[in-house]
Amino acid sequence: MDFGFSEEQELLRKSAADFLSKECPMTYVRQMMEDERGYADALWSKMAELGWTGLIYPEEFGGAGLAMVDLIVVLEEMGRASLPAPFCSTVCLGGLAILEAGSDEQKKKYLPGLASGQTKATLAFLEENARWDEKGINLKTRKGTKNYSLSGVKLFVPDAHVADLIVCAARTANGVSLFVVERQQPGVTVRQLKTMDQTRKLCEVTFDKVYVGPDAILGAPGAGWTALKRILDSSKVALSAEMCGGAQKVLDMTVEYAKVREQFGRPIGSFQAIQHKCANMLVQVESAKSATYYAAWAVANNAPEAPLAAAMAKAYCSDAFRQVSADGIQVHGGIGFTWEHDLHIYFKRAKGSEVTFGDATWNRELVAQLTLDQDPTAAVS
Numbered sequence: 001m002d003f004g005f006s007e008e009q010e011l012l013r014k015s016a017a018d019f020l021s022k023e024c025p026m027t028y029v030r031q032m033m034e035d036e037r038g039y040a041d042a043l044w045s046k047m048a049e050l051g052w053t054g055l056i057y058p059e060e061f062g063g064a065g066l067a068m069v070d071l072i073v074v075l076e077e078m079g080r081a082s083l084p085a086p087f088c089s090t091v092c093l094g095g096l097a098i099l100e101a102g103s104d105e106q107k108k109k110y111l112p113g114l115a116s117g118q119t120k121a122t123l124a125f126l127e128e129n130a131r132w133d134e135k136g137i138n139l140k141t142r143k144g145t146k147n148y149s150l151s152g153v154k155l156f157v158p159d160a161h162v163a164d165l166i167v168c169a170a171r172t173a174n175g176v177s178l179f180v181v182e183r184q185q186p187g188v189t190v191r192q193l194k195t196m197d198q199t200r201k202l203c204e205v206t207f208d209k210v211y212v213g214p215d216a217i218l219g220a221p222g223a224g225w226t227a228l229k230r231i232l233d234s235s236k237v238a239l240s241a242e243m244c245g246g247a248q249k250v251l252d253m254t255v256e257y258a259k260v261r262e263q264f265g266r267p268i269g270s271f272q273a274i275q276h277k278c279a280n281m282l283v284q285v286e287s288a289k290s291a292t293y294y295a296a297w298a299v300a301n302n303a304p305e306a307p308l309a310a311a312m313a314k315a316y317c318s319d320a321f322r323q324v325s326a327d328g329i330q331v332h333g334g335i336g337f338t339w340e341h342d343l344h345i346y347f348k349r350a351k352g353s354e355v356t357f358g359d360a361t362w363n364r365e366l367v368a369q370l371t372l373d374q375d376p377t378a379a380v381s
Helices: 007-023 026-034 041-049 068-081 087-101 104-116 224-260 272-300 306-337 343-355 360-371
Strands: 121-124 140-143 148-158 165-172 175-182 188-192 202-212
Touching: 007 041, 007 068, 026 343, 068 087, 068 224, 068 272, 087 104, 087 121, 087 148, 087 165, 087 175, 087 224, 121 148, 140 165, 148 165, 148 175, 165 202, 165 224, 175 202, 175 224, 224 272, 224 306, 224 343, 272 306, 306 343, 306 360
Parallel strands: 121 165
Antiparallel strands: 140 148, 148 202, 165 175, 188 202
16 A cells, blocks of 8 residues: 555646646635635636546546546645635536446436536535434435426535536435436525635525436435445545645645744744644644545545545544644734635635534544444434
């Protein structure tokens, strides 16, 4: 097992870093925070031209055929730039759901558009109960003679307002099933929610007697949860990589500030209290990266410990990004929590990312149950 990145992956990292530093400066991020759509078509098109939107899709569907380890290299740089774009929702949620659960015909129908960037997608999972497990999926379906009818509300659906396709997790007579629904379909209502993290647009999606045919079900009816477990594992790793990039950026900003900010006639970085805080931040960032890289390897290789590794990475990164962002603000002092400084953007993203796919407590409970080889949903309530 080699935890080092290959030469090709390091080149991919450098090209992503160079591209985002040029195309996604903080001035652009702030503009998109105020923009209703939350991203610009021009930047999305450039990302698609680089092949990022098809990075993990098979070549037969227009993708690059790379693995999760390659994807996290790009995601880490996206987190560092605090990129506002429907990338994770399209590639890691909606697109991955089709890749994992879809039939060959469904993959041929949807994946080429997703890989080229022409189509955007998302996954509607969370409901009012706020559970990230099978028991939390209660959106109702009724099966008619020819079609299914979907009725219910999904919350905090990322980028649903710009998605062409919404993969909806719903409860059927056979169990949990995944339905592909077009956003423009009659009965689908999308409302943007006001959230703490303005760089990531979240929505409430209401399904009011939305009729879909049996061909809208990804895979076999009732087989959705098996696929969703793999999708959630991959999505946790993807988000953890983003958080690692954001935490690294906060650390870099904080260390640089400690070198130039003077107090009592010398840089504040010369004081032991500041040095210890920065050292603790470094330990958290590097530990978060180690957990994420291992989880990415486990997911990419379908290792038996992949669910455990993904939960461990998400639990640690949730705490680490939040704490590193808070410590960075403390070291910066008063300027750290002003609107003009960029630190608050990372702190808000840390708080939003912390609860996505379950917070640290939720995922630590999963770690405990998986370690004990018990039903991971039994003790989570």
